[in-house]
Amino acid sequence: MGYDRLPPFQHSELTPKNNSKRLLFISVVAFFTIIIVSAVCAGLVVRLRDGGGAATPIPRKPTQAISRTCGKTRFRKLCVNSLLQFPGSLTAGEQDLVHMSFNVTLQRFNKALYTTTSISYIQMDPRVRSAYDDCLELLEDSVDALSHSLSSVVSNGKVGSTQDVMTWLSAALTNQDTCTEGFDGLSGAVKDQVAAKLADLSELVSNCLSIFAAISGDDLGGVPTQNRRLLASGENIDEQHFPKWLRREERALLDTPVSAIRPDLVVSKRRKRHPATGSGFIARDITFENWAGPAKHQAVALRIGADHAVVYRCNIIGYQDTLYVHSNRQFYRECDIYGTVDFIFGNAAVVFQNCSIYARKPMLFQKNTITAQNRKDPNQNTGISIHACRILPTPDLAAANGSFQTYLGRPWKLYSRAVFMLSYMSDHIHPRGWLEWNATSPVDTLYYGEYKNYGPGGAIGQRVRWPGYRLITSDIEAAKFTVAQFIYGSSWLPSTGVTFLAGLEV
Structure with a gap:
């Protein structure tokens, strides 16, 4: 069949009678078309308002x-x-x-x-x-x-x-x-x-x-959660104390003495820090350092957003914002961490254990703050727990003879949460212990706690009198911030082969 141009329209004369019938027919068709279109549109509106489900109007009041x-x-x-x-x-x-x-x-x-x-x-x-x-x-x-x-x-x-x-x-x-x-x-x-x-x-x-x-x-049973089998102690460890899922080349690397390892690492110009995401991240015997000096403001040396992350026997060195514990569950053991302003910050659920935390000499007129925790929502299960650590000054800060104040932390967000437990504090810690974020920041919604700390900086007589500050005297309350209860480490840390203390004390 060919597709040629249509011939010119041939006009025909219409009698008044034929014209009336045609107009009546068009009117009837138009009337029913309007009804059908209206019904379809109404149905679409109802369905759209109901998210595509049954065509019933949504009541103004919820169930x-x-x-x-x-x-x-x-x-x-x-x-x-x-x-x-x-x-x-x-x-x-x-x-x-x-x-x-x-x-x-x-x-x-x-x-x-x-x-x-x-x-x-x-x-x-x-x-x-x-x-x-x-x-x-x-x-x-x-x-x-x-x-x-x-x-x-x-x-x-x-x-x-x-x-x-x-x-x-x-x-x-x-x-x-x-x-x-x-x-x-x-x-x-x-x-x-x-x-x-x-x-x-x-x-x-x-x-x-x-x-x-x-x-x-x-009612925990009200909304069942799928039962996920976590790594159990001993069950997934081989005779060499490595996780069974570890590949041969990874075992060889972990067996190699640190002095014999020659690192080959390139960091892109845009990523002038070391971010770690994913699940099961482990860093061991590594130094992470940001070379920017105190005048460069924020200079992150290491950022971790991995769940079940472990950092073991590492040095993390910087000035402001050294360590960004961004999110998820993290554990740090036997690490040395250096910084000035807010140098451990973020919103992970994180425990530091047997670490040395060094405040450095900051810029003129600056104050040192060890933590800046940014929990935004009261239901987030996040916070910073510093357990059985040493809170110390670097030699240059110690030589400044108290010219620079050092605080345990300040609240970055409304529900900031940080605790220091069973830790040694040197005399560089200010007697007030904690610092406001600014003059208008609330101090009644935060949770800042101290439990059985010792040393000249651990004296609590002149600590802040904020509604959100707690001198923890209950072992039960303190235990909430341990490896076992705060990050549920007893279920996943054994598979890493890293030493940890599950409870408050041995």
């Missing part, structure tokens, strides 16, 4: 189950609205709503990752590009963390470790804060677009934390 579930959260309105949009939420019970809250949050993160990736073609200056790339990486990490959390919260199953879920959710929330903070001091279209795409993500994760923490605390 009792949704109200009770969202009543546990810090962002109730967002919780209600997000659950109402999820298919099946109107008939769901409270246990199912926990799963749904995780699911809707993961969906929002996947969408944010997709839309944020879509603007990668835009021309950016180096600082904006660096912040943007970091944001993408952090979003991917958050999607992984939320996926693990969702797969662990199941409708039926045995009760496993809720600490895994709490850790992954806490890390996802920390990732969003880090992404946002990366654009501080910057401006422009990219920052605005990223901010718009990430809107409400932190609040959604916070709601998941609140819901899961409340139910886990009240």
Whole structure:
């Protein structure tokens, strides 16, 4: 069949009678077309409002189950609205709503990752590009963390470790804060677009934390978690005290004397620090040093965001912001750490054990602060625990004869949490012990604790009188910040072959 041009339209004369019939026919067709289109549009609206589920209008008021579930959260309105949009939420019970809250949050993160990736073609200056790339990486990490959390919260199953879920959710929330903070001091279209795409993500994760923490605390069996088999003591260790999963070349490296190892490491110009992410990271007998002096402000020597991370017999050297304990569960043993301002900072659940922590001589008019913990949400299972360590000055600081004040820490975020336990403190520690972040920062929501520290800097007579400061006298309370209870290290540290103390004392 050929496709030729159509011939000219042949006009025909229409009688008034034929014209009336044609107009009547067109009117009837148009009337029914309007009815059909209206019905289809109404159906689409109902379905869209119900998230694609059954075509029933969403009531203005949430169900009792949704109200009770969202009543546990810090962002109730967002919780209600997000659950109402999820298919099946109107008939769901409270246990199912926990799963749904995780699911809707993961969906929002996947969408944010997709839309944020879509603007990668835009021309950016180096600082904006660096912040943007970091944001993408952090979003991917958050999607992984939320996926693990969702797969662990199941409708039926045995009760496993809720600490895994709490850790992954806490890390996802920390990732969003880090992404946002990366654009501080910057401006422009990219920052605005990223901010718009990430809107409400932190609040959604916070709601998941609140819901899961409340139910886990009240009734652990209420929301079963998938039972994950963790590495057990002795079971996965061979006769040479190596983990059985360690490859031959990795065993050879660990067996080689440190003096015989010739490192071959290149750090890119953009990455002037050593970041470690993933799960099961181990560093042993390594020096991490940032050569930037005290005048260079933030100069991270090592950043770790890996879960079940171990740093053993390492030197971590810098000035301001030396060690970034970013997120997840971490353990440091027999390490020497040097710095000035906020030189152990971040939002991991981390224990330092048998380490030497050295304050260095800072710049003129600066104050040394050992910790700057940035817990943002009261349900995050994060904090810094310094257990059986030595808090010391470097020789140049000691020679300054008290010209520079050194504090145990200051609160970076609202729910900052740090404890010092059974540690020796030299006389360079200021009698107040702790320092405000600024003149207006609240000191009633933080948790700063000290337990049986000793030495001239451990005297507590002139310590701060903040509502959030605690002189811990209960062994039970102190035990909450040990390896066994704070990072649940007894279940995963034995497989690393690293020495650790599970409880308070031998």
